[in-house]
Amino acid sequence: MNNVLTTLHDPCLMKHGFYLDEKCTEFNSEGICYSIHPEKGSGHYWVYPNKNLFSISIHDFVFSKDLFFVYKIPEYLSISYYELGSAEDFKPNNQICCGCIKGFIGNLSLYQTLFHKNIPVRSIGIEIMPEYYKDYLLKKYHGEYMDPCSAFLSLDGATDFPELVALLKQIKYYRGTGMSAKLYYECKVAETISLIVDKSKNMDTIKVPRKISNEDMNSIKTVASYIDDHFAFNIHLDQLTGIACMGTTKLKYIFKAVFKCTITEFIQNKRLSKAEHMLLNTDLTINQVAKIVGYKNASRFSELFHKNTGLLPNEFRKTSNIY
Known part of the structure; x- marks a missing residue:
């Protein structure tokens, strides 16, 4: 059975110079840590996966050469906060920079990003799969359900969302284990979606670009x-x-x-x-x-x-x- 690790993270990381590192102790032991092969750079990519519902990821790495990430992404939603870093998204075309929030909708398309050499990347992200934001939320909140896709996208590039930044930093430094960790991460994902949906209500409605000739x-x-x-x-x-x-x-x-x-x-x-x-x-x-x-x-x-x-x-x- 597929899960968020094998569907989203594993294929990309293994393709671009990371390996599973069971000896890494820098992050919460409830998650899984990948490290960069020394010839590619240094640092780690930590993931806490929850079946095929959601994952939480912490990135702290630097490449020794410009690295062009190219991979076909599954359907999912993500929100990330970049504490440090500089990169360029090409599909979609966008600049990733320090201090920004990145909202993203994956849609089975080709994803292309250029990470610049020698610039450390430090970020915290949450990835939410369709089984969560479509099936689970729709069943749980039937009659009140609001599709969070547009809310996530409305925050792409935002720099003024301190509540979300504080929440993601709390996740980064949490070290609980066992049942308490599972409850903590589940609650934080739900809280993240709540904050994003609520924030989007107070923002101008995104204009759908007219067809460009x-x-x-x-x-x-x-x-x-x-x-x-x-x-x-x-x-x-x-x-x-x-x-x-x-x-x-x-x-x-x-x-x-x-x-x-x-x-x-x-x-x-x-x-x-x-x-x-x-x-x-x-x-x-x-x-x-x-x-x-x-x-x-x-x-x-x-x-x-x-x-x-x-x-x-x-x-x-x-x-x-x-x-």
Whole structure:
């Protein structure tokens, strides 16, 4: 019989350099720990599985080389809080950064994420399978049931949900065992869903993107290509509207629908990605790197870099000497 471990976690971890580590004692003994093979990096991925209903996972690892995760995902919901880290999702297109909450809906599609080398990833997540959020909740709360899918998705990228962050951190440091652990984890998963559903009621309803024509899609791709080539320069919105042959409102709307971020965030992500490469592969000063990627002020660059990765540029550069 399938369970959340064999359905979701095992196939991905074994494929990308992790192995089952029964000697690891850094986490709650009620869960299962995977470690990274030394040639890939260092650190661990801990999972507490509950049949095929849900799992709780704690990530604390760093790769010594850029690692491209590609795997076909099952149907599930997840919510994660990134204490530290920087990565890029390609399907869906999104940036993972320090201090953000990631809400995700798995739908049997291909998932692609690039984890950057030498940037530690520390996060806490809960993965909920259809047997829980469809079958179990529907049966238990018949007549009151609310599908939590849209609520989870509405929180993707959120940075202002302290109640959820506090709950996930409690889970991270819990060390109970036996029946008390099982009850604790079951209650925390239910509490997480309650918080998310309640939070989503107070947020603006997510707009379903209208169908994007091939012509508009090609225009947006042309804008993105222009940004790729000119991100280090001052890019004005009127330049982009001219390239796209669109009005400002339409450009902003379609761009965000396609890339899941604003134009400003897209430019910033390009700059910081280039900066990461230069910090690890050149001996240029922080000020020089800042100017090359488009920031006149090195302190502003350092502030954005820290916000995105959880590390200051100098700290990030020092990590490259470890591996």
